[in-house]
Amino acid sequence: MAEGLRERKKRETRQRISDIATGLFLEHGFVTVTIAEVADAADVSVNTVYNYFPTKEDLFLDRSKGVVDRLSRWVRGRDVGESAAAAVLRELRDEVEAVSPRVGLMPGYDRFMRVIHDAPPLRSRLWSIQQEVQENLETTLREETGAAPGDPLPALIAGQINWIHQTVMGSIGREMVAGREPDEVSRETLALLDDMEELLSDKVLNYAVRDHS
Template identity: 85%
Template sequence: MAEGLRERKKRETRQRISDIATGLFLERGFVTVTIADVAEAADVSVNTVYNYFPAKEDLFFDRSEGVVDRLSRWVRARDVGESAAAAVLRELRDEVEAVSPRVGLIEGYDRFMKVIHEAPPLRSRLWAIQQEVQDKLKATLREETGAADDDPMPTLIAGQLNWLHQTVMGTIARAMVAGRDRDEVSRETLVLLDEMEGLLSEKVLNYAVRGAP
């Protein structure tokens, strides 16, 4: 019981620090705000902040773990008879159609992206996260298909599926930064998804089809 309470308190403290830091970054910019500023605003020590977040970039991309695992999670959860590409396309369409904040369809997203564009360390971290997404997906595809270590297909397919994801995310980000209506952006992105699917080969569309258990 006591252990559970301690863990919950740690999670709550971590989340509070992250929320306060995000507010400061959006208000003042990433480069201007220091770890000391975050610690003071959160009423904790600098060491406490570093215990939860080894780098300042971790404070801004606090939820990156869910993003890194997103495509792999979708592929692992694909239905019987569904390929990896079909699962990713279906999930992307569902998120876009639902005008989900998870794909950037949220008011204020322009402020979030502005902070990234103005801070080279954040741009570098975002690129690294995007690469992690592809590497994680490649490993998942290799595991799901039982492909040999020297089989290039998991790498090639992961690149194609990551292209779908990054194109959608980038298109939405640019539109939201431009102040576009999110419902309108959602409709246009669904059309874009159809066009991108039309560019994929049969080999990509039929890779890693889940068989019956």
Template identity: 75%
Template sequence: MSEGLRERKKRQTKQRISDIATGLFLEHGFVTVTIAEIADAADVSVNTVYNYFPAKEDLFLDRGESVVDRLSGHVRGRREGESAADAVLRELRADVEAVSPTVGLFPGWADFMKVITEAHALRSRLWAIQQEVVDRLTRTLAEETGAAEGDPLPGLVAGQLAWVHSTLMAWIGDEMTKCRKPAEVSREALVLLDEMEDLLSEKVLNYAVRGAK
């Protein structure tokens, strides 16, 4: 179903407000900037800002839902004969090799992370998003494997795969704050992924293998 004019305008307005807010946060810090200042810069009312973003943190971490579902999406899209871990590792390697911004491989990542580390509210929201990633992935693995209620395996495997993702992101973030070139960090991140894969057990690596259709 194609996007209607009204929906497109709402999406564009939401994105514009978020982009303007992010620019202000990067320049002045998250705590200092007010919703009123964001509304004024975006030429909208304060109520309009809150209509699109219920909390101030949502203005900066506005892609939370896509982040929450990313690992689950990799699992749902795994190939025939591919396990959940294989799919996640394959997709992460592809992002790293492509020097993708989705894994923090861009020059502005250091500035982005600085805003988060300086604001308790953003750190708390980021932690909550990471927990949602594990919860969503646990449900996805349970659905994909038909696990019985109370089976601990989906949660255990989800925790391991989320650890790979969060560790990779944290390492890349640390390296990018040193003003290193994204391509250099990318090469070393691939080595880190190999090392983390070696730490995963065979049970994790062979969990939720997709059968032939």
């Protein structure tokens, strides 16, 4: 019981620090705000902040672990008879059609993207995250297909699937920063997904089809 209470308190503290830091970054900019200011606003020590977030970038991009695993999670959860690319396309369409905040379709996302745009360290971290997404997906495709270590196909397919995801997220980010309404961006992004699917070869669209439950 006591262990459970301690873990819950840690999660609550971590979330509170993250929320306060995000608010400060959105208001004053990532480069301007210091860890000491975050700690003061959260009423914790600087060491406590670093215990939960090893770097300042982690404070702003604290949900990156979920993003890194997103494509792999969708591929692993694909239906019987569904390929890896088809699963990602389906999941993306569902998120976009639902006008989901998880893909940036929400009021205020423009402020989030501007903070990243104005901070070179965040842009660098975002690029690193995108590389992790693709590498993670390649590993998943190798596991799901039983590909040999030297087989280049999982890496090539992962690149194609990651291109879909990055293009969609990039397009949504640009349109939201331009002041567009989420519903409007959603409709246009669904059309963009159709266009991208038409560009994919049969080899990509039929790779890693799940043949059993």
